[in-house]
Amino acid sequence: MARPTALPAVAVTAVSLVLTLAVVVMWLGSAMPWPVALVVGLGIDGGWLATLAYERRLAAQGDHSDAVTGVGWSFGLLATGVLIAHALTAEADTGAWLAVAWLPLAAKALWLVHGLWERTALTPAALTAITGIQQEARDEAAVARARLRAEASTEETRLTAVTQAGARVARVQADTAKRLSDAWSTLEAARTGEDTGRALTSVTHRVTPDVAPRWELPVWGPTETVAALESGLALTDMELDAVVEEIRTSRVPALSYREMATRFRAGGHSASEVRLRAAWKRVA
Incomplete structure (x- = not known):
């Protein structure tokens, strides 16, 4: 299957080969017979294609050779040097020839990128598995975030409810304490009043004649523990x-x-x- 990076490399390589052959024939054709210039151009292009084919074969086998790679780059540098020399010696359009002189090196760089692509390329099954793993991780992260937000919201609601209940309890306790205080104040005022004993005695005089009961209302304060009654004598x-x-x-x-x-x-x-x-x- 053709890789996306192979098409640009093939196109630039073809343009470089044609451009190199044309430049060699035009440049050397004035100094030697054109068949000889054609052979020189085909030799440069042929050497380049041969080393490129060998490199591709080694890459397909998962192997690599520094010597073959060096020879390939040498042919690329040679083709670039021929284009630069022709551009510098051309009487016209020097800038245009220099602008295309980098194409052989660009072709080699594109084949290098294509080789890196092939070494790191994955099968569709592996890409599908990776996509599934990433999606699963995103799903788990989203679920975890939703759970944390829900727990935080629940905790906030619980704290609010507890705070409100505590405030209500405090208000009830304060209100109860105030009512008890008022009640005990009323009882204390009744107990210490000058007419309390005389009024109670007049009410109970007919029930308990000749008895002057001592009326005391409960006092709000500390209490004293009453001693327990002693049990009878134990049996011998x-x-x-x-x-x-x-x-x-x-x-x-x-x-x-x-x-x-x-x-x-x-x-x-x-x-x-x-x-x-x-x-x-x-x-x-």
Whole structure:
């Protein structure tokens, strides 16, 4: 299959060959017979084409030869030198001949570019695979960006909702604290009022005659912990053994420890689990 870079190289090479042959025939035809000048021109073009064909063959095999490449560039430089010499010795149109003198070197450069193209060219299957990989990477990047934007938006919404809820809670707490403060102020004013005790006494005098109750309203302040009521005296070991023996033998056959313990506590007796088990072991 022809590569896009091969067509320019072929075109410039053909123009260079024709131009070199024409210049050699015109330039040397005045100094020697034109058949001899034609042979010289064909020799230059033939050597150039031969080295170019050899280079292309090596490139097709994946090989390279510096010697062949050097010979090819030598023929290109020779053709360029012939065109420059003819342009400098021409009596007319010197600039025009110099303008086309670079074509042989341009042809060699285009073949060099074509060789680089071939060494880096990929098959359609590989290009399709690369395109698919790139598209997949772009898709994954787009999905990741969309996910990050969605998560950021969700987090922003959540923070806004939490902030608003916190503000509402703070407002409710402040309002509740204000109402409690007003209520306790009202109670304090009622408690410390001069007519509060007399009014309460007059209301309850008929219910509790000859009793002067002391009315105190609750005070908003620190509280004191009330001491727990002391339990009754604990049973001695002998008393505990007697109670356990009585409960155990209250049924025939004798009750198990679990049943005895249940009846013991249901009867209003009190003893730690350790002492109760020790009593059970002593009487059983």
